Amino acid sequence: MNRIRAARQSLGWTQNELARKAGISARTIHAIEKGRPCRQATKRRILNALGVPWDLRDEYFQRVRSVRPVAAADEARSA
Numbered sequence: 001m002n003r004i005r006a007a008r009q010s011l012g013w014t015q016n017e018l019a020r021k022a023g024i025s026a027r028t029i030h031a032i033e034k035g036r037p038c039r040q041a042t043k044r045r046i047l048n049a050l051g052v053p054w055d056l057r058d059e060y061f062q063r064v065r066s067v068r069p070v071a072a073a074d075e076a077r078s079a
Helices: 003-010 015-022 026-033 040-050 054-060 070-078
Strands: none
Touching: 003 015, 003 026, 003 040, 003 054, 015 026, 015 040, 026 040, 040 054
């Protein structure tokens, strides 16, 4: 299960309640709980609302992976 959803449910909150407390839309909460990426500012708002320290963000949000390594991208540009 998604850690954001688990934390929200452990507090007894609906998506709408978390959205209101975080100052973002319920639609955004829904998308994040489905695994969609979001901006750092959005992550901060959600974690603050849940009372989770910023240091634990990687446990609650998936890290975005680049499509190709940076070195390969640099080589492709110089070729």
